[in-house]
Amino acid sequence: MYAIIDLETTGGQPTQDRITEIAIFIHDGEKIVDQYSTLLNPGRQIPFFITQLTGINDEMVRDAPRFHEVARKVVEMTEGCVFVAHNVRFDYSFLKKEFADLGYNYSRKTLCTVRLSRSLIPGQPSYSLGKLCQNIGIPLQDRHRAAGDAHATAILFDRLLKISQQDEALQAPGTSAADTLAAVDAVAPAGKKPSARKVKAVQEAIKTALLPPLITPQKVASLPQEAGVYYFHNEAGEVIYVGKSINIYKRIQQHFAVDYKSRKSLEFKNSIADITWELTGSELVALLYESHEIKRLKPLYNRAQRRSVFPAGIFLRTDENGYKHLYYGRADDHSESHPLIALGNQFKAKGFLFHKVAKFNLCQKLCDLYKTTGSCFDYQVHRCKGACVGLESPEEYNQRVEQAIESFTYEHGSFVVIGPGRTPFEQTIVVVENGRYLGFGYVDDTFSARRLDDFKEVITRYNDNKDVQQIIRQYVRTKRRGEKVKVFK
Known part of the structure; x- marks a missing residue:
């Protein structure tokens, strides 16, 4: 049994939006045997753009039942059924969230008619429900209303079942999708039992429902269970996401198994057409290389770490009295020295320094945050110990400066991290010199070096x-197991 479901909602995010309409068509593998639809009161205002899209407004749902009033009906109708929808993860995620809010774990096997359509009716210009139905001759009334979309999806699903039974018809030269479907209808009269081929095609669709429509099970099976960086590509071959993991296979499986929280995340999944990867051996190298690749490629769906330029930073100088001054500034204004930490802009750098001054009880004047010829403001309110007017010795004050520096720099100035490589006979090398990351490389396990310059080469x-x-x-x-840090003075 199959439950073909469509929802209308107040928006695209299951974590924030609510359902405004639900429709369910029960299909027994041969025909539709039951159906149900109702508007739902979402308990919040329906956005204007949603009303423009669906025609559902606040007045229409004012007296409609709340979801908890129909939840039992939904459970009973779909019990023992496969949950079928066009872009199934979206509708399924919304229903799971509604049930979770009621304290109930709603769980069903799922089947996506987008994925099944791509497999059985290849070469279509679009697999959106509206355009696909138009291209293969399925009537679609009340578009963007739950009953209309669910009924069209049920007809599509029925035809996909028949195609899977008679898939040799697809291979006839010069046959259009509409002609193929007409031929299938002619050779698969109502009441005919599903063939083994039909059952196999549907079971395969159920098994792969979590995968993006353009990704095959064979591609996922080929993924390495090793550390590295992986790339998601769209149909044009462009990299749209870069990730890293100590086990690429498991991490990508997790990507595909999650319930989607927005239409954008669903669009992301549906646009994945290929997966490539680069092994790194070391988890640290995977982290560093992922960061580098995100900045280099600026993939559409990577938000974190896309910044490639850090124009501001925190610097250190010592005055003629021996006091260490932390101060912020533009990196290009201090080309003679490297920042202790690089930041996105001067506003962030100033805020960062204010935070460190407060946490480590430093002097605002000596950190260039309070311009005065006398004592700083913090000294007047007893938060500064008087370094600004020479009442605290440089030795005592500088100890706290060093503590602050240690909180955002490395424990050692120059060091090398030696870790596992991509093979048992290889090692990874990550080099930091004078607090500055230089890069990484690979050497065989016989490599021996005593000087930092040897590693830099x-x-x-x-x-x-x-x-x-x-x-x-x-x-x-x-x-980390199998890794060591070699420190250089």
């Missing part, structure tokens, strides 16, 4: 920035 250079500093700082604080 075997790496590929990569840019230093705030993101990689954070990656390395967090990583080296946690001991």
